[in-house]
Amino acid sequence: MREGEQRSIICYVGKNELMKIRVVIEKVPQRIVAEKRRKLKFISEGKSKFISKKRLELCAINTYLTNASTVQFPTKEVRKYYSLRWQIEILFKAWKSTYNIDKIKDMKIKRFECITYGTLMLIVITSHLLAHYKSKLFVKTNREISELKFFKIIKQNCNLLKIALQESTTKLLSLILTLDKIIVLTCSKELKKRILPPFKILKIIP
Numbered sequence: 001m002r003e004g005e006q007r008s009i010i011c012y013v014g015k016n017e018l019m020k021i022r023v024v025i026e027k028v029p030q031r032i033v034a035e036k037r038r039k040l041k042f043i044s045e046g047k048s049k050f051i052s053k054k055r056l057e058l059c060a061i062n063t064y065l066t067n068a069s070t071v072q073f074p075t076k077e078v079r080k081y082y083s084l085r086w087q088i089e090i091l092f093k094a095w096k097s098t099y100n101i102d103k104i105k106d107m108k109i110k111r112f113e114c115i116t117y118g119t120l121m122l123i124v125i126t127s128h129l130l131a132h133y134k135s136k137l138f139v140k141t142n143r144e145i146s147e148l149k150f151f152k153i154i155k156q157n158c159n160l161l162k163i164a165l166q167e168s169t170t171k172l173l174s175l176i177l178t179l180d181k182i183i184v185l186t187c188s189k190e191l192k193k194r195i196l197p198p199f200k201i202l203k204i205i206p
Contacts, residue, residue, distance in 0.1 A: 001027040001061075008075045024064040024078045033060050080201050087198055090147045095123055098151040125161070126154045129176070133183055141188065144198075149187040153179070 001007065006026045012018040028036070036059040044051045064078050073081055096102045099119050104112070134145045154161065157179065164172040 001025075003027050003029045006075055006078075008070070019067060021065055021067050022070070022075075024066070024075055026062040026064070026079060028060055028062055080196055083196075084198055084201055087147075091127070094147050094151040097148065098155050099123060122158070125165075126151055129154060132176075133179075133187075137184065137188060141184075143188045143190065145183065145187045146189050150183065153182060153187060 004027060006024055009023045009025070011021055011023050013021055037056055040051060040056070040059065062079065064082055066073055066078065099122065101116075101119055101123070107115075130145065130147060130150050133150065137143055137145055157175075160175055161172075164175040
């Protein structure tokens with residue numbers, strides 16, 4: 001296979017009931033292969049684990065499995081669609097690193113419910129604000145927002161947000177406008193070459 005070349009294979013998986021899936025194999029550029037192998041060796045040395053020759057060979061390809069049809073996910077677009085998955089991973093990471101939703105102390109069930117529901121409500125509010133600012137910044141400057149940095153900024157201004165929500169819509173809108181400059185300066189990130197941002201990928205999905 002040549003660098004960047006993709007091949008699609010139809011397979012059936014399942015024990016009791018077979019499901020038809022499509023396996024897309026993509027040849028990775030040599031510079032990326034070298035980087036993947038370097039990282040793999042670095043991780044294995046730290047954990048004193050042996051890396052087999054077969055495992056190193058697999059660094060030369062990307063493999064994607066999907067039950068979507070070629071009409072829904074054209075083979076040449078699968079890698080772009082797959083990259084959207086990382087948006088979910090990043091959000092989960094933000095929930096854990098900023099709001100510690102994965103850390104639970106020993107407490108009574110009622111207190112646990114109050115803390116958990118309160119945290120989830122804060123996550124919902126932060127996620128809505130994130131969607132607002134991501135769209136706004138991308139339209140104005142063609143830049144993306146760092147989800148992790150954004151969550152930290154909102155947490156730092158959590159008390160102001162709480163007061164604004166309790167007082168009035170006008171107060172909330174004023175706070176949102178105040179946060180504009182802070183977010184542009186601290187949370188925006190440059191677009192990487194040859195990598196489409198999520199907004200553009202979503203536009204090409206049928």
